[in-house]
Amino acid sequence: MIISMENFAKKYCIITYGCQMNLHESEKLAGILQTLGYFNTDDETDADIVVFNTCCIRENAEKKAEGNIGALKKLKRDKKDMIIAVGGCMTQQKGYAEKLMKKFPFIDIVFGTHNLENFAELILERTESKKHIVKVDDKEGKIVEGTPKARSSFPNGWVNITYGCDNFCTYCIVPYVRGRERSRDPEEIIKECENLISLGYKEITLLGQNVNSYGRDLGNIDFATLLRRVSALKGDFRLCFMTNHPKDLTEDLVKAIAESDKTARTVHLPVQAGSDRILKLMNRHYTREEYLEKIALLRKYMPDVSITTDIMVGFPTETEEDFNDTMSLVKEVRFGGAFTFVYSPRSGTPAAKMAGQVPEDVSKERIIKLIDLQNGINREQSRAYIGKTISVLCEGYDDRKKKYLGRDTYGRMAYFAGKGLIGKFVNVNIKKAGGISLMGELLSVEEEKDF
Ligand code: 5AD
Ligand code: SF4
Numbered sequence: 443m444i445i446s447m448e449n450f451a452k453k454y455c456i457i458t459y460g461c462q463m464n465l466h467e468s469e470k471l472a473g474i475l476q477t478l479g480y481f482n483t484d485d486e487t488d489a490d491i492v493v494f495n496t497c498c499i500r501e502n503a504e505k506k507a508e509g510n511i512g513a514l515k516k517l518k519r520d521k522k523d524m525i526i527a528v529g530g531c532m533t534q535q536k537g538y539a540e541k542l543m544k545k546f547p548f549i550d551i552v553f554g555t556h557n558l559e560n561f562a563e564l565i566l567e568r569t570e571s572k573k574h575i576v577k578v579d580d581k582e583g584k585i586v587e588g589t590p591k592a593r594s595s596f597p598n599g600w601v602n603i604t605y606g607c608d609n610f611c612t613y614c615i616v617p618y619v620r621g622r623e624r625s626r627d628p629e630e631i632i633k634e635c636e637n638l639i640s641l642g643y644k645e646i647t648l649l650g651q652n653v654n655s656y657g658r659d660l661g662n663i664d665f666a667t668l669l670r671r672v673s674a675l676k677g678d679f680r681l682c683f684m685t686n687h688p689k690d691l692t693e694d695l696v697k698a699i700a701e702s703d704k705t706a707r708t709v710h711l712p713v714q715a716g717s718d719r720i721l722k723l724m725n726r727h728y729t730r731e732e733y734l735e736k737i738a739l740l741r742k743y744m745p746d747v748s749i750t751t752d753i754m755v756g757f758p759t760e761t762e763e764d765f766n767d768t769m770s771l772v773k774e775v776r777f778g779g780a781f782t783f784v785y786s787p788r789s790g791t792p793a794a795k796m797a798g799q800v801p802e803d804v805s806k807e808r809i810i811k812l813i814d815l816q817n818g819i820n821r822e823q824s825r826a827y828i829g830k831t832i833s834v835l836c837e838g839y840d841d842r843k844k845k846y847l848g849r850d851t852y853g854r855m856a857y858f859a860g861k862g863l864i865g866k867f868v869n870v871n872i873k874k875a876g877g878i879s880l881m882g883e884l885l886s887v888e889e890e891k892d893f
Contacts, residue, residue, distance in 0.1 A: 454480040455489035459507050460497025462684065463649055464530060466600040467558060468495045471529070473590030474561045482592075487517060491525040491565070496532035498615055500786035504532055511546050518548045525568060527551040529558065534619035536790060539578045547574075554578030555620055559586040582606060582621030587630055597645055597837055597865035599638035603631055603668065604650030609687065611714075612725045612796075613757060615788040616651055623652070625660050628668055632675070639677035644835055644865055646672065648683040654690035666698040673702040678867070678891040680835060680851065681705045685712060685752075688736050689727040700743035708778060708853040709740055712752035716771030717764035720757050723796070730771060737775055748778030748852035755812055756785040756805030759798035765808050772815055778823065778852060779878065780816045784809050817877055824854070824875035831871045831885060832856065836863040846884075855879040863887070 454475040458468040471493055472482065486492045494511055497503040511528060518524060526549050533539050534554040542552060551564050556579040568575050585605065593599060606621040607614075635646050648668075650656060656665040665683075673681055681704045688711055699705045711733075715721055718729045728736075740747050753768060772780070784805045787794040834848040834856050845857040848868070857879065858870045870882035 451481045452490040453483040454491045455486045456493045458495045469591045472592035494528045496530035498532040525550045529553040531619040552576045599643040603648045607651035612792040645680045652687040666695040669698045673704045684710045707851045708748040710750045716768035750779040752781045754783045755808040756800040758796035820878045827872040858884045860884045
């Protein structure tokens with residue numbers, strides 16, 4: 443009989459909301475928990491500690507997390523020793539931790555975005571004292587290096603390059619909950635990338651709220667230089683980065699992306715809106731024309747580049763004419779993909795206090811039209827793939843579809859049958875196109891390139 447340690451050891455379950463940044467932070471939380479001897483489980487009823495890594499960028503993310511926390515009340519009553527911890531952006535909002543403890547008094551630990559690195563101490567403190575713990579520092583400290591990471595995204599490795607944001611777009615809560623922009627030491631970034639490559643990771647994604655302003659606080663390096671340095675590392679890998687801000691995307695950076703044989707031919711460039719009046723109210727620091735100039739610059743150096751974006755509808759005072767400006771911009775640019783959002787007022791941001799909040803039904807109508815338009819563009823772009831053979835990095839297996847999946851350099855997802863392909867670059871001949879994804883036949887596994 444084989445007895446697994448996992449049957450006796452303590453287990454953790456992490457529930458993550460929001461963006462890549464949060465998913466990567468959950469890898470750090472998992473690393474800390476594994477260092478303390480916990481094993482992973484996806485079943486919260488089986489866990490000794492459940493961690494909610496929350497997001498507050500829109501109200502629905504917050505509501506979902508609160509609903510899921512509330513649902514654990516009964517479980518906690520039956521399993522008194524189970525620890526429930528809540529961290530991430532939601533807890534960092536002014537006065538929120540207290541509100542949360544009042545609403546859900548069974549929570550054991552509340553920790554803010556600036557306290558992730560102290561998580562181990564907070565668990566030990568809770569275990570020893572049995573007191574409820576609230577640790578939410580309102581100011582960011584120095585960047586802490588060396589936090590263990592239990593990565594769960596192979597063959598993609600996420601690497602933080604900046605933390606926080608200084609842009610203060612008027613709708614956005616991020617600068618308030620993530621603090622001022624801090625750039626990570628380039629040598630630490632290079633070390634982490636080298637380590638990932640040596641472990642066989644095939645895609646590196648440099649992460650920050652605005653990677654384009656990397657190094658502004660360091661003074662002796664910028665993002666283009668960092669990108670060139672990472673791209674020059676020996677190894678067969680694809681290099682990605684997100685997210686960008688149009689105001690900071692320079693010609694030198696575009697050249698650095700274009701020159702590199704490792705950077706993916708996809709750039710995520712959030713536009714948010716197509717109307718100059720709304721862009722100004724959003725404090726985005728560019729006009730529609732200036733945004734289109736950045737698109738032209740990217741296409742000048744990389745004619746085939748796929749540009750993806752974030753777009754919002756229903757920002758305060760948005761008229762039908764403003765919305766039509768967004769629609770016409772989408773038609774003009776023909777994005778390779780778009781994340782579309784209905785504006786959600788966030789307490790403490792300037793936009794939440796603006797007159798002229800747009801009624802929900804109007805926003806809903808607009809977002810349906812916008813999604814429809816972008817879906818049509820996605821479909822046309824996908825159809826153009828039929829018959830072509832593309833190079834795909836196989837990143838996972840879809841249990842439902844019983845197919846492997848991966849993306850090409852333009853970020854387009856393809857499904858295909860095969861065996862033992864995760865972490866390999868493969869050639870896939872495209873037979874069918876769905877809305878945003880493709881269906882193909884595996885032709886060959888690529889030889890490892892010698893860079
Ligand atoms: N309401 C709706 N969408 C928002 N975003 C940021 N803040 C809000 C908000 N208050 C969107 C932006 C951003 C993306 C990550 O989330 O489009 O680029
Ligand atoms: Fe928010 Fe604007 Fe910063 Fe992006 S750039 S995180 S939208 S404030």
